[in-house]
Amino acid sequence: MSTVIEQAQEAREAARRLAPLGRREKDAALVAIARRLREATPEIGAANADDVERARTHGLSAAMIDRLEMGPRVVEATARAVEHIVTLPDPVGGRQQMQRMANGLLVGRQRVPLGVIAIVYESRPNVTVDAASLCLKAGNAVLLRGGKEAAATNARLGEVIRAALRETDLPEGAVQIVPAGDREGTRELLGLTDLVDLAIPRGGEGLIRFVAENARVPVIKHYKGVCHLFLDAGCDPEMAVRLALNAKVQRPGVCNALECLLVDEAAAAAVLPRVARALLDAGVELRGCERTRAVVPAARAATDEDWGAEFLSLVLAVRVVDGIDGALHHVARYGSNHTEAICTNDHAHAERWLREVDASAVMVNASTRFNDGGEFGLGAEIGISTSKLHAYGPMGLESLTTEKWIVLGDGQVRE
């Protein structure tokens, strides 16, 4: 039997023991994880130095190496993130919607952990601790398959976490570091339909497509964020400038950053030059349609590839459309179900946008950058989903659980 199957079986057994635990036991383990992380700062740093050294030898990019580094500051931030999870309420065990049926049965739902979760990710080793802590708090066992570039760091982090589990009498099998580097092993992991309840990939689009295409277990994912902002006729030009600038420039490399600005033809002459000026001044390269370039000569000509593109940099596609229908049509065709915003002062248009746009977060007069677990009050986030299952949008602790039905009777039988 392969190692990964054995690990998954151990995780399954651990999940069974974790599921009924109360908050106290789970929080005690998290507190121990945070303490042991701090204590192990030198060892983690040493393991990480090996990973970084190897990454340099293999010629990884500076950005990749930056994400890989786990010095004392990152360890401290990671420990604090674990302590923050301690402060969050336990998502498991509550009973909802208990209702009495005609036959006297009391029927309702009880929130339960999903069971065994596989996380497949790249680079950042702090994900190892974040994901393990969130899964534990929600009562799940977790199989962590990180990138091979972080193998030494992840192995060390796994030892720290498992020592904390031992110390607090939780099943060690609840957190499993799956050996990295071997795509066949990942494929095997993703095929264990009887042992793994959910896979969550985190990383670049290549990794996510690999997981989606090779998984037999359910996958919750988002490929990319092609977010739009539509400037409606009659919108406040100052608000339009503020929203476009924040969404595009504040952090252009993330999935909720703006990639395409849509402008109602009726607003183009009045609003677009001001918005474009602010963006150009902030160093943004604009790629516009013909109608855009008629009012913003500094914009380069957009090509068909620019619609639906995820630039993740200071590049923005700009298109003049025919009213809200044109905007809705463009978003339906080129959006990625991630985040779509309208800037408007028209109530009916705001309501149409909220109703008709199919995206994990639909916004009126707010920056796309707000699509985030922290900003939505989830406390912590394990990822963003554009899969339309129980989680659509930022996934917090509750997204790592489901509800089973419970039935309380006094001997009822079915007629």
Add this chain to the structure above:
Amino acid sequence: MSTVIEQAQEAREAARRLAPLGRREKDAALVAIARRLREATPEIGAANADDVERARTHGLSAAMIDRLEMGPRVVEATARAVEHIVTLPDPVGGRQQMQRMANGLLVGRQRVPLGVIAIVYESRPNVTVDAASLCLKAGNAVLLRGGKEAAATNARLGEVIRAALRETDLPEGAVQIVPAGDREGTRELLGLTDLVDLAIPRGGEGLIRFVAENARVPVIKHYKGVCHLFLDAGCDPEMAVRLALNAKVQRPGVCNALECLLVDEAAAAAVLPRVARALLDAGVELRGCERTRAVVPAARAATDEDWGAEFLSLVLAVRVVDGIDGALHHVARYGSNHTEAICTNDHAHAERWLREVDASAVMVNASTRFNDGGEFGLGAEIGISTSKLHAYGPMGLESLTTEKWIVLGDGQVRE
């Protein structure tokens, strides 16, 4: 381009048009479907006669042919089921948990259709109408891939439904009959990750495994129902008899029927003979462990294959276990996450059962036969899920929807 991709694209476009519709439009279409079904009773019967004739020629079993038949009575029952769906509230469009954040943003969730749902099923052609109606009511487009044995009936039903959609100005593409009979086509359908949001297989375990193993899109399913009833020490013997008899005998061929009776050793001598007598009198074949046969000599010796078996007939495995721990252990090992019941008068044991058993429905002092959408107040059911995603247990209209996030601001940007 293949037919199935074209159908899925049409469905995707129709889904976009269905999503914002209100209840009135959707219910009008359902009313028209019910009326047209009744009007088309002779044509449906003629098409069905062809299917039945072909099934006889191919030597299908009497049970299969029984499920295939769609005469006037089945058409009438199907039309009534559609009219019942008309009476159910619209699951889509409501806003929940809208809360105001510190920065003034109003953040919450809005219930939305999943989008495009693929149903893969066998035999019973009324599923074509049931599934289409439930999907429509929840604002989804649906790809219906029925069995080739019902091809003529399903084609005719598809025409009836699409005529009703045309009549009520709903997009015809919302209901697509996918040509049956070709496994390659089904595999293609299940691979359309950009066009299909969810696949629901309904049928035998072979069909369900085929779907689970070949799908790239998310699948919600249950393989089988291996349901247990645990008779706790100190339970009411009369209640034990009633629950065991109802769960096993009332309808043995369904997934929520009882397959294995567990008895605490401390209750075996007092309770098991009475329960066994009632089951034997009802014609049930008992297959017991050694401790069972010590008090129920009429039981045959169980083999290892009897634990975890789904008999779907008047056969019952019976095992004496060591207290509730033994019962929980057996259920964790052999259960199918479907329905698990305890008969007890011990409060702590009832609570442990509810907390520790991982199944879509966990019951105290009630027959396993109650795991059913109608009995749970869902109004209608599209299937039972043992996948732990947003739906775990009977799936009603709400299981065909999810929630997106909505954000109402007045120009907020992220700092």
